[in-house]
Amino acid sequence: xxxxxxxxxxxxxxxLLGVAIGAVSQLLIYPLDVELKGHIDGIVSFATLLVPLLLxxxxxxMVRYLPYLRGENEVRNAGQLLTRSxxxxxxxxxxxxxxxxLLGDRLAVGRGVLENSRWTIIGISATLVYAGIFTSHLxxxxxxxxxxxFNNLLIKVGAPVLVLAAVYGYLSDRQxxxxxxxxxxxxxLGLLLYAWRLGVLHLGWGSLDLDGVRxxxxxxxxxxxxxxxxxxxxxxxxxxVSINTFLGDVDTGIYAIAxxxxxxxxxxxxxxxxxTSPIVARAWRERDLSHLGFLYRESAMVLYAxxxxxxxxxxxxxxYVYNLTDGLxxxxxxxxxxxxxxxxxxxxxxxxxxxxxxxxxDYYRWNVILVLILGVLNVFLNYLFIAVxxxxxxxxxxxxxxxxxxYNILKVGFVYWKMRLQPLTMSLLYTTLxxxxxxxxxxxxxxxxxxxxxxxxxxxxxxLLFFGYLRFTNGVPALRRLLTNGVGKMFT
Numbered sequence: 001x002x003x004x005x006x007x008x009x010x011x012x013x014x015x016l017l018g019v020a021i022g023a024v025s026q027l028l029i030y031p032l033d034v035e036l037k038g039h040i041d042g043i044v045s046f047a048t049l050l051v052p053l054l055l056x057x058x059x060x061x062m063v064r065y066l067p068y069l070r071g072e073n074e075v076r077n078a079g080q081l082l083t084r085s086x087x088x089x090x091x092x093x094x095x096x097x098x099x100x101x102l103l104g105d106r107l108a109v110g111r112g113v114l115e116n117s118r119w120t121i122i123g124i125s126a127t128l129v130y131a132g133i134f135t136s137h138l139x140x141x142x143x144x145x146x147x148x149x150f151n152n153l154l155i156k157v158g159a160p161v162l163v164l165a166a167v168y169g170y171l172s173d174r175q176x177x178x179x180x181x182x183x184x185x186x187x188x189l190g191l192l193l194y195a196w197r198l199g200v201l202h203l204g205w206g207s208l209d210l211d212g213v214r215x216x217x218x219x220x221x222x223x224x225x226x227x228x229x230x231x232x233x234x235x236x237x238x239x240x241v242s243i244n245t246f247l248g249d250v251d252t253g254i255y256a257i258a259x260x261x262x263x264x265x266x267x268x269x270x271x272x273x274x275x276t277s278p279i280v281a282r283a284w285r286e287r288d289l290s291h292l293g294f295l296y297r298e299s300a301m302v303l304y305a306x307x308x309x310x311x312x313x314x315x316x317x318x319x320y321v322y323n324l325t326d327g328l329x330x331x332x333x334x335x336x337x338x339x340x341x342x343x344x345x346x347x348x349x350x351x352x353x354x355x356x357x358x359x360x361x362d363y364y365r366w367n368v369i370l371v372l373i374l375g376v377l378n379v380f381l382n383y384l385f386i387a388v389x390x391x392x393x394x395x396x397x398x399x400x401x402x403x404x405x406x407y408n409i410l411k412v413g414f415v416y417w418k419m420r421l422q423p424l425t426m427s428l429l430y431t432t433l434x435x436x437x438x439x440x441x442x443x444x445x446x447x448x449x450x451x452x453x454x455x456x457x458x459x460x461x462x463x464l465l466f467f468g469y470l471r472f473t474n475g476v477p478a479l480r481r482l483l484t485n486g487v488g489k490m491f492t
Contacts (some may be wrong), residue, residue: 002359025160160184227368268302280295
């Protein structure tokens, strides 16, 4: 667990810095031009949906099958997988470019970015693809902390700068599109240079010398991973895409703050999933189910506690956050979305690394089926709640909640069926009760003060009460060890 501990802590430290920058941007910068922020979010969401069709499952192959390549030179082995991934994705990108040239005008539907920003969407998709390939390559060498700077922090700094430049007349909206591609391209370039600096950037073709694995199994995993990734992206981005298409850029911008809260809650999950992917693959090869069960339970306890603290803090403080500035008042309509999206993500945290336990083992084909169920259900529910019933932003959040609940219930059931592993412990119940108590105490605290003081005092009360639970009880053993004995004893 040493590498998990070190890289996860570094990852979370960088991610929390990104959260702070994002919070400043959401509160002070994006309200200056909600429509432009919605336009940017729409572009990025469409680009993200396109990425699985360009990656074609190569990241899963890179991580899943590196342990099966013979030879002592791990850099050379990983380089063979990297080269193939770059070639395959580049060819797929050329196909998408050709299709846009031939059929692009037929996609100009709705009120959103498909009408006049398709090339920007393709440009950002390309940068996300190459960034994803290099990130997977670095994951094979247990490097997840620094890539967060390029994939997360750089974007968190650059996007508000572009909005400010447009607000003060230095850039037109069309120029913002171009600079947005440059910004995301810088992320991919940074990852490339980092891999080169580490000495792990080795390009080469050669024949894949696999131990006990046929090459066609790699292709099978890639195909299944494409469908799985499409379903996963539909679950994560379809709400924003649907709002942008049916309601326009302004509503997309307002919905962004609810998505921001959800993305803050998900930070620990991203780190844990990224670094446990290769470890789960190796443990499964050795059929070390006890180690997999330990990872499953410990991750669930830690993720749920950290995510629950963020969620309760958001529920208590957001009504006062909307009062901080006149510009934020427009976001108040999205409070219900904050509650629904945050609840959906919190349940996802409680079910821990079940995605890795399916996707990085021999059961990866089932992961595709489960994710496609999620994607199809989300498409149906978004159309029903937004286009038919007219629930707007709340409908998009509700569809995400229902989809994620069903999806994770199915995954937990599947893992238990096949491996007899499950993440549920009494710790989760104790943590839930404490979180509810902390939230009620902060919500009903009698305090008559300005909004900024309300946010600080009520948020601090939630944190202090929950800190007492973590420090002086054994409700979350790993976090108690962290607080009492230091990082080195967290997972021992």
